[in-house]
Amino acid sequence: MGTLLAVVGTAGAFVVDPAESVPEPVAYEDTTELGLSSETDEMMGGNATVPRAQVFYSQLQYVVGYNGVGSFVTSLSDGRTEQQFGYPLVAYVETFDHRDPGTTDNGLLSASGAGGWTPAEDAQYVVDSSVRTPAGEAVVPFSSREAAVSFATDHDGTVVGWESVRDRSFDTDSAATVRSLAPNRWEAADDRIAEAERAADRPVSVVVGEDATTIGAAVEAAPPNTTVVVPEGVYHETVTVNESVSIVGDGARISGDGNGSVVTVRAADVAIRGLRIDGAGNQTRDPEAARADRDEETEAWDANIQNGYGHGDAGLRAIDAPGLVVENVAVETNASGLLLREGSHAVVRNLRVDGSETWQNGFMGIAGMESRVAVTDSRFEGGRDGIYLHRADGSVIRNSTFTDNRYGIHLMYTGDALVADNTARNELFAGITVMTRPAGNAIVGNDVRNSGAGIQSSGTQTYIGYNTLVGNELGFSTSARGSLYEHNVVVDNELGARATTVVPSSRVVANDFVGNDDHAAAGAGALRVWADGDRGNYWEGANLGPRPSGERAYRPTSPVDAALHREAAAVAVRESPAAVLLDRLRGTVPGARTGSIIDPAPVSTPFHPDRIDAVTDSDVGQRGPIHADWRSVLGSPTAVREAPDGNTTTQSTTGQIGTRNVGNDR
Incomplete structure (x- = not known):
């Protein structure tokens, strides 16, 4: 694996020598999956499959599984994986030599039996073939060149080695893709609603x-x-x-x-x-x-x-x-x-x-089973869930109000949805909850207050942005993998945010944390780095003390840093020699990096002071929810975009954006 290690480089001061001990591959179900959503049964059907990889990282105690070779290759240059996981000690790819590989009726890769595992640099890869996978372009590994050539001949492909695959770029969907699609989903819902209403306008026949x-x-x-x-x-x-x-x-x-x-x-x-x-x-x-x-x-x-x-x-x-x-x-x-x-x-x-x-005595305001919906300007009060959708991909829920439910909006096995500009109040468990590993959801511009949680979303490639989360037990959790949490205003919650996935693969950036009892907490797992390059989040209290803004990282899970916005005396403790030494240890020793969050570039002023002022002003807050004008921002030429290196360019979105004060009378 010398080639692979040379390509990727090293990270941190703690490095394991792979020559001393190269771990053997594990059963794929024992990995922590990234890449394509693991719920591929509905997408693939029959015996279609996705080539997989499993990777052992130097700073991570878990084996990471990737659905799609392309998703692993993309992670090698995304600027975040190495920062949080370390470098790959060894990577294995699933090979198809003795699995009778072919295609399904719709052109997806199929295979029989179980595959073997071959070190990534030793495998032969078929690329540019006519075969596809739900993850996009098919990169099909083989342990022998003879088997690879045979498959490439049958499917118009080319056989290449690891270096060639490593140097390729892959058109993989990401949370940034979902972000860019959110305004389009809103407009598509407008069209669906207008078309349906025109079709329903019929001549009278019976009174x-x-x-x-x-x-x-x-x-x-x-x-x-x-x-x-x-x-x-x-x-x-x-x-x-x-x-x-x-x-x-x-x-x-x-x-x-x-x-x-x-x-x-x-x-x-x-x-x-x-x-x-x-x-x-x-x-x-x-x-x-x-x-x-x-x-x-x-x-x-x-x-x-x-x-x-x-x-x-x-x-x-x-x-x-x-x-x-x-x-x-x-x-x-x-x-x-x-x-x-x-x-x-x-x-x-x-x-x-x-x-x-x-709620125990009632049920759903809307219950949708394998039925896509576009819901707008509606109100749901009391009962179990305001809206419960099950396998309802492509649904849109917007401009609606949820009060005194168990969950306001509850999605199961539902992806590619837009949940936007809704208002939730006094929801027992959560305003918005998404379960069972969907992909591609956009949760944008919602206002959730006085509930068990604001937003809890699982799955992959989820975009959670421009939400206003106030006075909840928990603002949001980072349960979705490969996702983006940005421009959320998180104010006066018992806990602002909780990092829950054991393998951090999402970006948390440009959020405002103000007045929470605790800004953030983390469960078991690797160190979470909540920043994007040189841009982090706003944490009330993070920049207190003698050092200039931006010269000291902020750790909301550190007992000292976590108290900065509540106890002025914590500043003196933070600057003590013992605290400085402990900071250095956390950055270099893997055991001190677990179960914690660090923002290496906390900003000195909020991203959205207008929204913070609106939700903390009792006169304004009583008039109705505060929704960010995210559609004009994300739909503009200067909206946040994904850069080639995986970072984001911010342009106009880092400045002020408008707010809309929407009354409760919907």
């Missing part, structure tokens, strides 16, 4: 009370692509919609009998507008559906959630009903407000759901 005695009878009588008008009044019935019609109310309420769902849609391109709905049953799950799933012995947890959560009662339920439009609708329920399943992709505007006072 309830004039042409039919009940809503159900009117729906049955209405020709497809027409409108049923429901005049003012209370209608005690349940309704099933089996045709593509619009149902438009004018001060009308549909009230069920307390059993089952009130309105059920089983057709495409249905619109429900201007109605109030109550009287749904209080069953939140269908035990028979969950039991049937267990009997079939399928993937129990995931399918059980879909069948259990997706089969309860709701004010409005859609089953295999794509193109649904829900607008100006209010639902009172102790179960779900709007339940979507089996591809019931929907546009939702001005929906209000009032759930149970205690």
